[in-house]
Amino acid sequence: MSVLVLAEVDGKTLKPSTYQAITAATYWGLAIDVLVYGKDLDAALAEASTISGVRQVLHAQADHLQHPLVEDVSDLVMTIASDYNVILTAHSVFGKSLLPGIAARLDTASITDVIAIEAPSHYVRPSYAGNILAHIDNHEDVQIVSVRSTAFRAAERNGNAQIVEISVPPSRAVSRWISEQLSHSERPELNSARVVIAGGRSLGEQFDSLLNPLAEKLDAAIGATRACVDAGFAANELQVGQTGTIIAPELYIAVGISGAMQHIAGIKDSKVIVAINHDPDAPIFKYADYGLVADLFSALPELNAALQ
Numbered sequence: 001m002s003v004l005v006l007a008e009v010d011g012k013t014l015k016p017s018t019y020q021a022i023t024a025a026t027y028w029g030l031a032i033d034v035l036v037y038g039k040d041l042d043a044a045l046a047e048a049s050t051i052s053g054v055r056q057v058l059h060a061q062a063d064h065l066q067h068p069l070v071e072d073v074s075d076l077v078m079t080i081a082s083d084y085n086v087i088l089t090a091h092s093v094f095g096k097s098l099l100p101g102i103a104a105r106l107d108t109a110s111i112t113d114v115i116a117i118e119a120p121s122h123y124v125r126p127s128y129a130g131n132i133l134a135h136i137d138n139h140e141d142v143q144i145v146s147v148r149s150t151a152f153r154a155a156e157r158n159g160n161a162q163i164v165e166i167s168v169p170p171s172r173a174v175s176r177w178i179s180e181q182l183s184h185s186e187r188p189e190l191n192s193a194r195v196v197i198a199g200g201r202s203l204g205e206q207f208d209s210l211l212n213p214l215a216e217k218l219d220a221a222i223g224a225t226r227a228c229v230d231a232g233f234a235a236n237e238l239q240v241g242q243t244g245t246i247i248a249p250e251l252y253i254a255v256g257i258s259g260a261m262q263h264i265a266g267i268k269d270s271k272v273i274v275a276i277n278h279d280p281d282a283p284i285f286k287y288a289d290y291g292l293v294a295d296l297f298s299a300l301p302e303l304n305a306a307l308q
């Protein structure tokens, strides 16, 4: 009886979401093994072996896993799946792509985007853009689960797990990795930032020039609405919301954002929400702890000056 957590490696180290997935895995009270796959994994393995609550770190190394592809990782997981009662991963882009195929091959269901595990195999997950919380009892023999990272705290590091090498099946070569384009930023990452300042389409071409100085002063990540991204004022990866990144910062500042439910779905776990909008009836004010009814083109420079 044990739980398998599928880790994700970011360059050399584990992604923070792996720590949060391990916290979720502790709810069963079973032994936890972590599968770390890729190439040149020394740093990630050393890290994983010190995470509290982990029994074993399964080390799957192969050239073709340098840039892991869903089919190859799915094949790898299938070689050990029968040893586990629960297979769990973060609800990341990769986790989302991976789990349905594994569930299908095990002829079972996957429960995705879980925000709470209230008892072993009893899950809470949002639906309808977070307006409904579904409680699910899953009676399958194997539980295939992805968890929303912001809903779980990160596991601590005072463990000493054994590292065990496992064999890796050959690549299926049905798809291949070509290249990766990453945008580099000095700003904190959107999904783990303590402060996020986000803008809507009303910022227009001044999106960067108005938000950057404030983000700098507040050490904040920058976010955007989908309307703003669609209009080309902000990069795609800045989108916050139901179909963008889901965040839970300590402080969220919404500038010129109407407060559509698809946007709120991504921010409602923020600890403090501040809204600046010139329309006193904008829906965002229903969710805001602090609201400023003002024109953003004067309010932002004033705020910037006040923070000098």
Ligand SMILES: Cc1cc2nc3c(=O)[nH]c(=O)nc-3n(C[C@H](O)[C@H](O)[C@H](O)COP(=O)(O)OP(=O)(O)OC[C@H]3O[C@@H](n4cnc5c(N)ncnc54)[C@H](O)[C@@H]3O)c2cc1C
Pocket: 199, 200, 201, 202, 224, 225, 226, 227, 228, 239, 240, 241, 242, 243, 244, 245, 255, 256, 257, 258, 259, 260, 261, 262, 263, 266, 276, 277, 278, 279, 282, 294, 295, 296, 297
């Ligand atoms: C399936 C689906 C998924 C979606 N997913 C997402 C998602 O992940 N994230 C997301 O954000 N949206 C998402 N949307 C879009 C969402 O429904 C809204 O259209 C979008 O959030 C609106 O963005 P906005 O607030 O920038 O624009 P608008 O709705 O146009 O609002 C602009 C706001 O700016 C205010 N404003 C204008 N000028 C000023 C000024 N000078 N000073 C101060 N305030 C000003 C206005 O009063 C208004 O409230 C999704 C929609 C669908 C259908």
